[in-house]
Amino acid sequence: MVVCTAFAVTALGVEHSSVWGDAGRRGTAESLWGIAGWLAAVVACGAVVRVAIKRWAPNSNEILLGIVGLLMGIGWVFVARIDSLLASEQAVAVLLGLAVIAGTLVAGRHIDWFLSRPGACGLVAALLLAAGSFSGGANVSAGAYEAPRQWLNFGSLLSVQPYGLAKIVVVIAACGLTATAPRWLSDRLVPHRHAAGASAAAVGAWALLIIGGDLASSVIVFAAAWLPLWLDGDDLVGSDIPTVPRSTRARALHWVIATYVVGVGVVATVYDRLSAQIRYWLNPWIDAEGATVVDAAFAIGDGGLSGVGLGLGAPQHLHEPHSDFIFAVIAEELGILGAAALLVAFMLLVGVGAGIAQRARGTHRLVAAAVASVIGLQAFFAIAGVLRLLPHTVGALPFVAYGQLAMIGNCIAVGLLLAISNASNSPRGEPLHVPLGDP
Structure with missing residues (x-):
């Protein structure tokens, strides 16, 4: 109801907008009403996914589906309002994402099969990183002072950015390596069960x-892998290697973070x-290249309170308003x-994911904490970059901004959270698969 009402009000607002002129206003409004069929398809697919959750994950936390x-x-x-030509592509991304959530619920029953093969997941992540390093289509620049994003085009309705999915696959591989490494590495090489992953x-x-050259994605993957080291309790969780006291883990984590920050500083001096x-984060007014963040600040200021x-x-008037600066449009x-x-x-959304991680067991706890951290950190960096709280890097708002493969990666994360929530909330007496790492 909220989405359909927002679409109708947006179409009516475009009809009365003075920005486009009379001819442009009528044409834009007619194009918005003409794509209402895509909205109907999205709503219908959402209802199907709701039925799939009741079928395959009846004990999961359904608040996740409502928020997502x-x-x-x-x-x-908002993507359709910004550019009606992108409405079909974004609708395809949403439909694929909802289908991926349903598919992940089915595959989530065998999540330990994926976690037991961290090498294969790591190879997939490496291939995605390699695919993102070579342009398979148009090279869409994110701005004068940002690293170019490589889009791989597959027809007219599908353009993917491999880095969006690589982040999720890297985290899954790291969680799987955390559970399997103690079985084939010595205690000296792995002093703590999180060290390998x-x-x-x-x-x-x-x-x-x-x-x-993606600073935001690098920090997200790094933090999502090391946050479970801080969040994990002092129980053994079935690992062959005993846990380390929290004070020792805190010192190790501080040194690791300090090393990473120094390394980022060194890389920033080279690239x-x-x-x-x-430089443009500290002072975007020094020349015209910082105008992207300045334009976003003017747009937000123009919006005011209501x-x-x-x-x-x-x-x-904004640069990439359908992706990087969609928060400024909103x-x-x-x-x-x-x-x-x-x-x-x-x-x-992140709070529900943290609650699911708290109730989960074994490696499932690490997966839930990691994927919830990925979603939360993506949103944080995307919004903080627009507000100039942090340097603006290449990063789109999860589930909101335009993009196919990033949508699929985030929907995989949501499907994993639903599957783990269903397993954790299963009633007593019902067969429950023991997570990888549990005795």
Whole structure:
């Protein structure tokens, strides 16, 4: 109801907008009403996924689907409002994402099969990183001072960015290596059960930074791999290697973070694009190349508290408004209140994921904590970059911004959370598969 109402109000707002002129206003409004069929397909697919969850994950936390469905729907409305030609592509991405959630619920029954093969998952992640390093289609630049993003085009309705899925695969491989490494490595090589998986994810993080030049994705993968080291309890969780006291883990984590920060600083001095991101973050007014963040600040300021209204903004003045700066478009048309509501939705999503991780067992706890961290950190970096709280890097808002493969990767994360939640909440007496790593 919220998404359909937002779409109708947006179409009506475009009809009364003075930005496009009379002819452009009528044409844009007619094009919005003409793509209402895609919205109907998205809503119908969401209902099918709801039935799939009741069938394959009846004990899961269904709040996840409500939050994700709201974010997907609002994101599609704004992408269609910004450029009606992208509405079909984004609708395909949403439909694929919802189908992936249902498919992950089925595959989630065999999640330990994937976790027991970290080498295969690592190979897939390496292939995705390699695919993102070579352009298979148009090279879409993210701005004058940002690293170019490589899009692989498959026909007119599918353009993918491999880095969006690589982050999830790297985290799954790291969690699997965490559970399996103690069985084939000596205690001297693996002093703690997280060391192997977190170290492997750190290698993936450095690859994202050096090969792809993607600072945000690198930090997300690195943090998602090392956060479970801090969040994990002091129980053995069935591991062959005893756990380390929290104070020792805290010291080790501080040293690892310090080393990573120093390494990022060194890389930033070598790569001009990374150093330019920091330079324009500190002072975007030094020349025209920092205008992307400045334009976003003006748009957010124009929105004020309650916004200018759906369909009444001017997203055409922003750079990549359908992806990198879609949060600025939302803040302009819905105001601070609408932007705050979006933040609350992401906070609820990450909070539900953290609750699922707290109730899970064994390696499932690490997977739930890691994928919830990936979603939360993606949203944090995307929004903080637009607000200039952090350097603006290549990063799109999960479930909201335009993009196919990033949508699929995040939907895989949601499907894993639903599958783990279903296993954790299974009633007594019902057969429950013992997670990998449990005795």
